[in-house]
Amino acid sequence: RWLSSPAPAPRVCVVGSGPAGFYTAQHILKHHGGALVDIYEKLPVPFGLVRFGVAPDHPEVKNVINTFTQTAHSERCAYYGNVTVGRDVTVPELQRAYHAVVLSYGAEDNRVLGIPGENLPGVYSARAFVGWYNGLPENRDLKPDLSCDTALILGHGNVALDIARILLSPLQLLRKTDITDSSLAALACSKVKRVWLVGRRGPLQVAFTIKELREMINLPGARAVLDPADFTGLESAVKDAPRPRKRLTELMMKTALEKPVEMQAGAAAPREWGLKFQRSPLEVLPSADGSRARGVRLALTRLEGSGDSAKAVPTGDEEELECGLVLSSIGYRSLPLDPAVPFDSQRGVIPNSSGRVEGVPGLYCSGWVKRGPTGVIITTMNDSFDTAQSVLEDLQGGVLDASPFREGFGLVESILRSRGVRPVSFSDWQKIDAAEVARGKAAGKPREKIVDPAEMLAAAPAASKARQLWVLSTCELYTSRKGH
Amino acid sequence: MAHGILGLMRPLRSRLNASKIRLVLLCGVTEQHHSPAKWSERGFSSTQDGPGESSSEDQVTVHFINRDGERLTTTAKEGQSLLEVVVNHNLAIDGFGACEGTLACSTCHLIFDKDTFQKLGAISDEELDMLDLAYGLTDTSRLGCQVCVKKSMDGVTVRVPMDVSDIRKQLDVGKQSKQ
Numbered sequence: 094r095w096l097s098s099p100a101p102a103p104r105v106c107v108v109g110s111g112p113a114g115f116y117t118a119q120h121i122l123k124h125h126g127g128a129l130v131d132i133y134e135k136l137p138v139p140f141g142l143v144r145f146g147v148a149p150d151h152p153e154v155k156n157v158i159n160t161f162t163q164t165a166h167s168e169r170c171a172y173y174g175n176v177t178v179g180r181d182v183t184v185p186e187l188q189r190a191y192h193a194v195v196l197s198y199g200a201e202d203n204r205v206l207g208i209p210g211e212n213l214p215g216v217y218s219a220r221a222f223v224g225w226y227n228g229l230p231e232n233r234d235l236k237p238d239l240s241c242d243t244a245l246i247l248g249h250g251n252v253a254l255d256i257a258r259i260l261l262s263p264l265q266l267l268r269k270t271d272i273t274d275s276s277l278a279a280l281a282c283s284k285v286k287r288v289w290l291v292g293r294r295g296p297l298q299v300a301f302t303i304k305e306l307r308e309m310i311n312l313p314g315a316r317a318v319l320d321p322a323d324f325t326g327l328e329s330a331v332k333d334a335p336r337p338r339k340r341l342t343e344l345m346m347k348t349a350l351e352k353p354v355e356m357q358a359g360a361a362a363p364r365e366w367g368l369k370f371q372r373s374p375l376e377v378l379p380s381a382d383g384s385r386a387r388g389v390r391l392a393l394t395r396l397e398g399s400g401d402s403a404k405a406v407p408t409g410d411e412e413e414l415e416c417g418l419v420l421s422s423i424g425y426r427s428l429p430l431d432p433a434v435p436f437d438s439q440r441g442v443i444p445n446s447s448g449r450v451e452g453v454p455g456l457y458c459s460g461w462v463k464r465g466p467t468g469v470i471i472t473t474m475n476d477s478f479d480t481a482q483s484v485l486e487d488l489q490g491g492v493l494d495a496s497p498f499r500e501g502f503g504l505v506e507s508i509l510r511s512r513g514v515r516p517v518s519f520s521d522w523q524k525i526d527a528a529e530v531a532r533g534k535a536a537g538k539p540r541e542k543i544v545d546p547a548e549m550l551a552a553a554p555a556a557s558k559a560r561q562l563w564v565l566s567t568c569e570l571y572t573s574r575k576g577h
Numbered sequence: 578m579a580h581g582i583l584g585l586m587r588p589l590r591s592r593l594n595a596s597k598i599r600l601v602l603l604c605g606v607t608e609q610h611h612s613p614a615k616w617s618e619r620g621f622s623s624t625q626d627g628p629g630e631s632s633s634e635d636q637v638t639v640h641f642i643n644r645d646g647e648r649l650t651t652t653a654k655e656g657q658s659l660l661e662v663v664v665n666h667n668l669a670i671d672g673f674g675a676c677e678g679t680l681a682c683s684t685c686h687l688i689f690d691k692d693t694f695q696k697l698g699a700i701s702d703e704e705l706d707m708l709d710l711a712y713g714l715t716d717t718s719r720l721g722c723q724v725c726v727k728k729s730m731d732g733v734t735v736r737v738p739m740d741v742s743d744i745r746k747q748l749d750v751g752k753q754s755k756q
């Protein structure tokens with residue numbers, strides 16, 4: 094345990110209130126008896142991808158919100174929502190206010206395919222689609238076109254599986270979740286009945302995990318279409334694989350070999366989903382009138398090397414798959430926050446060593462912006478503890494000098510006020526939370542998410558008209574910043 | 578600092594108290610949970626003792642070797658899951674039980690000695706699926722939320738696995754492992 098020093102309490106600032114931000118804050122608070130931690134968040138509401146990324150039908154994964162809420166309630170912790178770091182307050186300004194600044198702002202963008210036709214109507218990033226059904230304000234007007242019968246998801250990760258599952262789940266299962274009402278209405282009218290998940294490499298390179306695969310295989314009203322030919326010749330590789338990879342591949346093989354269940358006469362044809370391997374997208378094909386996507390042209394690949402480092406190399410052969418909906422699920426991506434913060438554009442991360450930002454004393458990072466946008470909550474938890482450990486070590490060892498007085502939020506508050514920014518407190522969030530839960534109750538949902546930031550602020554006390562108008566123009570700024 | 582930890586854990590403990598009755602029944606009948614316990618259900622009035630209070634029912638001694646090598650010893654009631662034991666006794670194990678016992682994470686991963694491991698109840702596919710994602714997986718690993726305390730486990734020692742950041746901590750600080 095770290096002893097508190099007789100010097101003034103170290104003030105730490107965390108940027109981002111998702112799992113990385115909260116676990117970093119939690120670890121510092123637990124292991125330093127005097128540290129004060131302020132968590133900043135650009136949206137009015139906290140929790141990042143736990144709220145906006147985890148699928149609506151995975152409520153158990155969201156239980157971490159309980160431990161984050163406890164952290165926020167600590168006397169030494171404060172939450173300031175509705176503050177965009179990099180614009181409302183800069184990182185150098187935060188560094189003047191705090192002894193240490195931790196950047197945990199995650200990955201708000203996505204990788205692009207870089208192929209012709211990518212911007213045709215009917216093509217969406219998985220990130221935007223997930224944001225849409227999870228009520229992320231910037232994606233609330235996505236209005237994805239679900240009027241075709243076949244959807245293609247490019248990517249073999251858990252996000253791809255989540256989207257396939259949401260597209261094909263029976264509506265009565267989704268109705269009782271916190272999926273937004275408007276997405277539920279859109280899914281109710283959806284004609285999509287077949288979903289292909291297409292990946293560049295083979296079965297041994299899939300990035301999704303077994304729990305999510307099993308869920309898809311067991312999805313009521315949907316049939317798995319896996320080709321046994323995709324698995325020939327893999328037996329010995331599977332035998333020697335570590336247990337997680339082995340069990341995952343064996344489950345795919347078993348599913349591929351299973352005879353389809355006999356359909357009862359007159360029963361509706363089940364919805365279908367399948368995995369296609371060793372296909373790399375070359376072009377999204379336009380319809381005859383050029384107005385929308387009608388299919389994807391794919392390069393067939395072969396694998397060079399094996400295991401996780403296998404590379405997909407085009408064979409020269411091609412294939413076309415017809416579809417009206419294309420979802421690109423090839424990875425999230427972080428964006429640079431502030432000119433004062435070094436950023437590796439190639440890797441999409443902040444250069445760091447154990448969470449210490451290279452060349453900038455007093456600046457740290459945790460979560461996806463530190464390591465890259467992969468992993469589940471436990472990955473981010475361990476990573477955040479690692480960064481918190483660096484902060485604690487630096488405090489202990491004097492590398493981080495906590496003796497000069499720092500004003501913390503006192504300084505930031507006057508900066509924000511001069512810029513017309515009014516932060517949302519944690520108790521404000523709890524009022525928004527209560528409003529959402531109340532709205533959901535009538536429909537038997539855990540909550541009905543508020544998707545308009547102006548409405549979020551209206552649900553929190555003392556929202557001013559000026560603030561609402563300001564937030565509306567802020568959202569337009571988000572979308573224009575990404576060049577959508 | 579200690580009261581801070583208790584403050585963090587108190588609401589989770591009260592939720593656990595409420596569902597404890599249901600869990601005890603599950604543990605008594607079968608040796609594993611086929612369906613994840615729903616921590617979010619409240620409204621049960623607990624007829625059991627409050628957490629941390631010893632009683633004649635607390636008869637099973639369990640030792641946890643924490644990541645830093647420290648031995649944490651506590652007594653547990655038969656039928657409690659090891660996750661409940663950690664939470665109820667406020668054991669200082671970082672990040673333990675993130676999903677609150679619903680088989681949606683692997684943060685309650687524990688390592689057993691071979692003999693104890695072999696006497697534990699059968700492991701379900703659902704538990705294996707989550708264990709597959711755990712750091713430092715061993716042949717005698719289980720998830721603490723799925724293992725219930727039995728009288729025959731009196732005196733058992735379980736180990737909290739080290740993760741990436743712990744290994745770095747050990748190297749940096751140059752501590753001798755007490756394990």
